[in-house]
Amino acid sequence: MFEYLEKEYDVIIVGVGPAGSSVARHCAEKGLSVLAVEKRQEIGSPKRCGEGLSRSAVERMNIKVEPSWALKVIKGASVYAPNGKKVVVDFDGPEGWIIERKQFDKYLARLASKAGAKILTKTEVYDVKREGKELKVFLKSGNETCDVKCKVLVACDGIESRIARLMGIDTTISLSDVASCVQFEMSGIRIDPNRIELYFGNEIAPGGYVWIFPKGKDTANVGIGVRRPFSKASALVYLKKFINNRENLRKGSILEVNSGGVPVGGFLKTMVDDNFVIVGDAAHQVNPIHGGGIAEAYVAGRIAGEVIAKAVKKGDYSKTTLLE
Helix, strand or coil: CCCCCCCEEEEEEECCCHHHHHHHHHHHHCCCCEEEECCCCCCCCCCCCCCEEEHHHHHHHCCCCCCCCEEEECCEEEEECCCCCEEEEECCCCCEEEECHHHHHHHHHHHHHHHCCEEECCCEEEEEEEECCEEEEEEEECCEEEEEEEEEEEECCCCCCHHHHHCCCCCCCCHHHEEEEEEEEEECCCCCCCEEEEEECCCCCCCCEEEEEECCCCEEEEEEEEECCCCCCCHHHHHHHHHHCCCCCCCCEEEEEEEEEEECCCCCCCCEECCEEECHHHHCCCCCCCCCCHHHHHHHHHHHHHHHHHHHHHCCCCHHHHCC
């Protein structure tokens, strides 16, 4: 696994989601040597995403829509108010897509690899030590271990980042600042295949909302996000109640279950230190209104890549320089 690694890289990135792939791509495009490691054996799995991506997000990310991950064009939306009133919006053109998140994340990783970044899966960082002006990063894959030096380490390893904690940064987040999310991929249900559906109200999803994102004629992601202290039960309880109360959903089959937390309480207070940058969910870089974070993470990764490239070429990896 490690026999073809260099002894030193300009940048090592931990986590290969949208944030990690973006930092890797934009650092590599600036001529930096880049290693990105992902602890899971497959990039993009398990998915923790409603799998909706807006046109504005695609434009901000500056990527091309590919048939490998863009399953369906979103042609409209049905929005339900707390009193049950329904508002239907139809779009003149493609305002977004239902994506296959696993393929989408791999697409972003391929862009990074094409730019020159080295990517390893099933690889964890188990320790980090300072050595002069650089860092020594200790890697593990199965029974294999090795250490690699870098000028800048980037944590893209998700909410309550373990790598940030290794670097002495407190990533603890209050439960009130986390939206608890659960999603079922369901089939055998009756839905409008051309419109997404959003449901609001404290009885349905306190502090959040329910979404139905169609992936086919009778298949959709049905998910919920709720927040404490507004909710009196778990997200799973609220989602099951929502489904059981709807005749068009209750007899459907559940093909996949995903759950996770979304940081919606604002950015992490400390996102930069000497030789170190935090990006994406690890830095709480999500939209606090709807909880989406793909474009936010990717754009933040691009900015981080540009700043890191300048720091490396300057030979100054201090917190002051990385904050520029």
